[in-house]
Amino acid sequence: MTKEFKAEQEPRSWGDRLANKWNFSIPGLPELVEIHVQYLGQTGEHKLMARRVIERSVTRELNGHVFRVPAPEERVVISTLQRMYRHFYFRLCDMMDFAGLLQAHAIDFAELRRAADIGGIWPGVATFLALVSDYVNRYGGKAEVPHEVVAASCSANIRVQARGDFLRVPMLPAASLYGSQLLSASRHRDLRAMCRLPLLPPLAVSALVAYRLTGSDKGIW
Incomplete structure (x- = not known):
């Protein structure tokens, strides 16, 4: 994300760490891009x-x-x-x-x-x-x-x-x-x-x- 899209990683919350997800801000895009790795769900339960x-x-x-x-x-x-x-x-x-x-x-x-x-x-x-x-x-x-x-x-x-x-x-x-x-x-x-x-x-x-x-x-x- 940082190389290909010049994205900046947002600070991770407790919930982000539990869910194994990261948020990125991309220049020119008003909304954050949320990436879940390996798991889905609020606490990464799925x-x-x-x-x-x-x-x-x-x-x-x-x-x-x-x-x-x-x-x-x-x-x-x-x-x-x-x-x-x-x-x-x-x-x-x-x-x-x-x-x-x-x-x-x-x-x-x-x-x-x-x-x-x-x-x-x-x-x-x-x-x-x-x-x-x-x-x-x-x-x-x-x-x-x-x-x-x-x-x-x-x-x-x-x-x-x-x-x-x-x-x-x-x-x-x-x-x-x-x-x-x-x-x-x-x-x-x-x-x-x-x-x-x-x-x-x-x-x-x-x-x-x-x-x-x-x-x-x-x-x-």
């Missing part, structure tokens, strides 16, 4: 799902350049981890991207279920897609998901709400999603996830306290 991203990657050509990108199912998994298990908000571009995948029938839902079950996040994935479908349908579009996906979501009545610059996800399902993920790790004897997931609540509390005291959670979250 090893097998990260491996699937590489194993099932596909190629896309843009302006004469060929890139390897995640398969549609892995794109859903990655965004679910980001939106339903960390930030609890969507951007409008998220809605557009995944509405496009749904409308193009690009998602293999059986494969998606297999991917999500590896990390115990199927309820989160189902809720993520149900939120996308509901949002698009409310504004006159159409982005249908199978009934079994809606049935697996946290609630049929959950909706995003526009607040500030984002589409906010209600915090109500957070505990349920976290609990089902931890339970799945225990059931599958996933020692890495079992050891790392319990670190998430104290990390979140520390970040909240730091934010209340200093106005920033930088260095923790």
Whole structure:
């Protein structure tokens, strides 16, 4: 990154170290580039799902350049981890991207279920897609998901709400999603996830306290 893109590495927080990720700022690019190495998840708990991203990657050509990108199912998994298990908000571009995948029938839902079950996040994935479908349908579009996906979501009545610059996800399902993920790790004897997931609540509390005291959670979250 530093050689090819003249990027500068940002200081790593506690959460960054747990997740085994690095952030870089690239000249001319307003947003940071976040790179996860070997693991996915808030605490780096997902090893097998990260491996699937590489194993099932596909190629896309843009302006004469060929890139390897995640398969549609892995794109859903990655965004679910980001939106339903960390930030609890969507951007409008998220809605557009995944509405496009749904409308193009690009998602293999059986494969998606297999991917999500590896990390115990199927309820989160189902809720993520149900939120996308509901949002698009409310504004006159159409982005249908199978009934079994809606049935697996946290609630049929959950909706995003526009607040500030984002589409906010209600915090109500957070505990349920976290609990089902931890339970799945225990059931599958996933020692890495079992050891790392319990670190998430104290990390979140520390970040909240730091934010209340200093106005920033930088260095923790």
